[in-house]
Amino acid sequence: MILIKQYKLKIGHLSTIYHTNFILMENEDFMNDIKQDINWILFGTGPEMVHAFKRRELDIGYMGLPPAIIGIDCGVPIKCVAGGHVEGTIMVAKKDYKHIKSLNNDIYNVLKQFRKKSIGVTSKGSIHEVILNYYLEKFNLVDEITIKNYEQAEFIAKDMKDGILEAGVGTPALAVFASTLLDTHLVIEAKDLWSNNPSYGIFINNKFIQSESNLVLKFLYHHKNASNLLRNSPIVAAEKIAKTFGIIDKDYASSVLKISPKYCISLSEGYIEATMRFVKTLYKLKYINQKLKIEDIFDFQFINQIHPEPAHY
Numbered sequence: 112m113i114l115i116k117q118y119k120l121k122i123g124h125l126s127t128i129y130h131t132n133f134i135l136m137e138n139e140d141f142m143n144d145i146k147q148d149i150n151w152i153l154f155g156t157g158p159e160m161v162h163a164f165k166r167r168e169l170d171i172g173y174m175g176l177p178p179a180i181i182g183i184d185c186g187v188p189i190k191c192v193a194g195g196h197v198e199g200t201i202m203v204a205k206k207d208y209k210h211i212k213s214l215n216n217d218i219y220n221v222l223k224q225f226r227k228k229s230i231g232v233t234s235k236g237s238i239h240e241v242i243l244n245y246y247l248e249k250f251n252l253v254d255e256i257t258i259k260n261y262e263q264a265e266f267i268a269k270d271m272k273d274g275i276l277e278a279g280v281g282t283p284a285l286a287v288f289a290s291t292l293l294d295t296h297l298v299i300e301a302k303d304l305w306s307n308n309p310s311y312g313i314f315i316n317n318k319f320i321q322s323e324s325n326l327v328l329k330f331l332y333h334h335k336n337a338s339n340l341l342r343n344s345p346i347v348a349a350e351k352i353a354k355t356f357g358i359i360d361k362d363y364a365s366s367v368l369k370i371s372p373k374y375c376i377s378l379s380e381g382y383i384e385a386t387m388r389f390v391k392t393l394y395k396l397k398y399i400n401q402k403l404k405i406e407d408i409f410d411f412q413f414i415n416q417i418h419p420e421p422a423h424y
Contacts, residue, residue, distance in 0.1 A: 119150045120326070123160045123172035126153065126263075127282050128359070128367055129196060129374065130173045130311060131337035133352045141333040145326070155262045156234045158182075164189050170319045171330065175199075175238030176309040176386050176408075177393060183407060184399035188317040190410040193331050193376045193417070195338065197385070197424050199310025200239050201370065202230075202299035203286040204278035205271065211299050219250045221298050229257040231267035231279040236398060238389075242305050243280045245392050268292050282310070283370035287363060301371035307381035307424065308389075310371075320410060331417045334376055341374040342423060378414050379422035 124132040135141045136151055152169070154160045157178030163169045165187045172189070179189060202221070214220035232240045240260065247253045259276065261267050267279035268289040278298065279285055289295045313334060315327060341348045349364035356364070383405060390408075393399045 119148045120145065121150045121152060121168060121170045123152045123154055123163055123169045123174070125155075125157070125160075125173060125311075126284075127173075127199075127311070128284060128352050128356060128364055129199075129341060131195065131334050131341070132173055133355045134337040134340060134348060135333055137351065137355045138333065138337070144329050144333065147326075156237055158234055158236045159262075161187055161189075164314070164316060167316070170316055170323075172314045173311055174314060175311050177238045177241040177389050177398070178236045179312070179314050180386075180390060180393055180403060180408060181236050181398050183403060184393075184401060189314045190317060190320060191312040191378070191386075191408055192315050192320070192327065192410050192413050193313040193334060194309060194378050194382050194414075194422075194424075195311045195313060195334070195374070195376060196371070197307050197309055197373045197375075197382060198301040198305070198371050199282055200242050200280065200304050200308060201283055201286050201297055201301050202243075202278060202280050202304070203271075203289050203295050204298045206294045206296055208278065208298050210296065211303055216303070218246055218299060218303070222246060222250060222252055222256065225277055226252070226255045228277045229259055229275065231259050231261055231270055231276040233264055233267075233281055234260050234262055238308070238310060239280045239282070241389065241393065241396075241398070242308065244396060248396060264288070271295065282367075284367045286370060287366045297370075305385065305388075307379075307385040309382050309386050312378075313376070315410075324413075327413055328416065331376065331413050335417055338374050338376050341368065342372065345369070345372065373424045375418075375423035376414065377418045377420075377422035377424070378409060378411060379424060381424065382422070383409070 157174035161182035
């Protein structure tokens, strides 16, 4: 008898708890509809996931737009087929530092507090690192502030506690986690850093798009339902996330969900425009070698079917 090895759907994800994977991983309707074994693969950063796509080790991935754009520029065969969340980057600091509201809502005034000091951020090419680097370049602070890169945001909070860092830039989860270790507060909120910045999207291997279009549609249908749950029933969503994650409780998850509650899967005009601003920034800062076009990054065929209504961001 010949044994046929069953194919496993390979989905890459991050530890960001407001990504819908943490709802779908325990969702029976999703599993029954997909009718396929799934290998959920955790990555520390988006750039790591891009390398996995390059090695053809993933079918689907949850990640921020900048690392994906850098990958596409290098020939990685992926397209963004749906959104997930916008404005997912914050800056957290020790209580000694002033909030942007008390500094004339001026990002420069916030950043100049950290001259001759250190700020932690995720790895080179991550959305948080690109945003931070953009402002340091804009305000001529590159040589005045030390930047330390981390593969995991949790280590940023630990080094803040140990006095190695004065601040950190990352997801809302960084702000919540840091507050459990030491006395911190947000100094720049998500809405103030980069309007509509596409904190994550759903990326799919180009060959998988061509060969498994029905499976892509099924996945996005459930991605949309999970996104609706995050937006409309955050307490229920927090309970499900905490159960899947295992090491956090629903109160912790709820705190993270509240910081930037802009959950939707639409590829809205604002989402696209913010992405193309990133393309210009990445090109100017020499992360990429060409000015990619919208069609180089996005494939709209699925989202036009799954989310034809106006965006909910």
